[in-house]
Amino acid sequence: KSEILKTSKDYIKEKEEKYLSGGFSFMYEPDADEVLDKILPRMIEVQLFQALLESNASEHSARMAAMNKATSAASDLVDELTLYYNKARQAAITAEIAEISAGVAGMKA
Structure with missing residues (x-):
């Protein structure tokens, strides 16, 4: 018998017999088959x-x-691209400072 559908007629009769032997009685209105x-x-x-x-x-x-x-x-990609951007920006700033320093040194010479 299926664990899910334990409502077969045999199951009901088995339960009725168990409870009837203990003094209980069941009355189905309408009958059990119709229920x-x-x-x-x-x-x-x-x-x-x-x-x-x-x-x-x-x-x-x-x-x-x-x-x-x-x-x-x-989020990981944004972090990686931000780091790449910051490194590129820092390299550009460093190159610009080096050019300015070289220009100043050339003017002093």
Whole structure:
């Protein structure tokens, strides 16, 4: 028997026998078959809906993880490019200072 659908007629009869032996009695209004006919389709519908919700949550989780990884990679790239830009700017400033110093030295000579 399925763990999910433990609502078969045999299962109900088994439970009835267990509780009837203990002094309990069950009265189904309408009868047990009609109750099962109404409940089982709804139960299956709810289980399918739960599976869809879990699938949707899993998809959102995977997207969130991918976006976090992309954000981290973009941040690393920005840091790397900022460092490259700062080094290039510093090299240009150093070259300009060297030209100015050479010009001043040439004027003094």
